[in-house]
Amino acid sequence: MLEAIASILAQTRSVDQIIIWDDGSEDGTEDAVAQIEDRRVQYFAATNAGKSAALNRAMQHATGDYIWICDDDDVLVEDAAETLAGVLDTEASIGIVGGSYTRFSDGRDGRQRTGPGYWPDLSAGPPLRHLLEDIFLFQNAMLVRRSCYDRVGPFREDLHRSIDYDMIVRLATRFPVHMVEKQVFLQRKHDGLRGPAAQRHAASHVENVWAKQDAEVFLGLRTHVPLSLLRAMYDGNPETVSRAACLQRGAAYARHGLWDEAMSDFEAGVEAAPETPLAETELSICRRAVSGKHGVTPPPEALARLSLLRRGSVAGRDLAGGLGRGLLWSIRRAASERDLRETLRLLGLLRRTGLRLQSASGGAREVGPSLRERSQIPAAAYDW
Incomplete structure (x- = not known):
């Protein structure tokens, strides 16, 4: 002291x-x-x-x-x-x-x-x-x-x-x-x-x-993280910005192991623009959702909801694929630490997310809309 x-x-x-x-x-x-x-x-x-x-x-x-x-x-x-x-x-x-x-x-x-x-x-x-x-x-x-x-x-x-x-x-x-x-x-x-x-x-x-x-x-903190504030983090068309805000809040909750809240935000995000492919910025959000320092433990209910999203729309498929890309980071970490049990568990999760980012016709994934993450949030956005 x-x-x-x-x-x-x-x-x-x-x-x-x-x-x-x-x-x-x-x-x-x-x-x-x-x-x-x-x-x-x-x-x-x-x-x-x-x-x-x-x-x-x-x-x-x-x-x-x-x-x-x-x-x-x-x-x-x-x-x-x-x-x-x-x-x-x-x-x-x-x-x-x-x-x-x-x-x-x-x-x-x-x-x-x-x-x-x-x-x-x-x-x-x-x-x-x-x-x-x-x-x-x-x-x-x-x-x-x-x-x-x-x-x-x-x-x-x-x-x-x-x-x-x-x-x-x-x-x-x-x-x-x-x-x-x-x-x-x-x-x-x-x-x-x-x-x-x-x-x-x-x-x-x-x-x-x-x-x-x-x-x-x-x-x-759920009521202290309004979507209006998170929308101000992004610059793009209104539908994509709204979707990115939902995905970002969902990613934060997933990283803290709160998958029920995370899936509610992911579902709301997909609903905002279901047939519009995810922008690269949104895919980065999805990758971060499952690459946090505390590990990845989505319960079976979350995986079931994710499966429905993956099969239901273009945005849902991209969301699941983005989560899969993030799981690769966690798998590499577990493998580097020689944790065979965790590596196998994460490989099982990876299979369920639908890693491959491809279009319904099997070709390359359609490029998503332009979306930019701001380095600073406009001051007016804090007045919510």
Whole structure:
């Protein structure tokens, strides 16, 4: 904790207020904070109520226009505040600014650094699309206008994990996110048991734990991801844009294992233009739907609905083929990891999707309409 606080105090752009909220810890936090002689540091102790409750209560004491939420075991780069605040100072239309990070662990051989883990290609598509597909932006790497938090409401106190993901998506569907190409903090990796005391899990099981919690988060976010906002991601004829928006939301839900919601969006997308072939941009959406980091597990009901779509229209056939192309990525990953059982399971799924993108007459697939994914969403689209 002291290293984290020291990295805040050492910022090249001074931080006006530092709130330390002690959520019922028993590790000597109060004594450690007492050693810090800086008028900006404000310490609050409370009975344990969980991270979301702690953040909500701490927010009530924050007086600044910009909010920066930092975990107690990570370390900030010394010019992070200067980098992030500089964007908000000069760009009034931007509500959230974020940067990248590096992971590290401390061992007998000193501090070892690794890459950030999952990191999308931010040169293609707006940050919101990438956030819907997978979390890559963290609170330590974000500076947010206080007015943005006020608009989206408090952190969900019924969540045990993925609290930051829920809030980040809620923010990003209401305000533009600007990413800087700079590392702003170091994230500490842990090898022991993780999570709230009542729900401890080994670090080796972290992916399964987070995948389940992310799915719960996205069930609650359904009304926070309107199709009107996703339509603004694309430029093309109205029917194709509407279809792409449905496919994009469906892809996000498929990547989080929520196949009932995903199939509802896929079906609505196909219905928007059933006999129009999918554009290359739409096929890319379909490929991403089944190439996420948490794997592919569509239930039998989803496969049955997909089979009906595949047989029912040109767009449905292309959708199934696009999903099949995405499955190839997952198959290659499983094979490279020498996971024979997973490789065979995915090959079975691949067969059911109808991989071959061909026309009904057996020739080459008909080229779909022109559709462009925007790098930025127009500001007016956030007013939904």
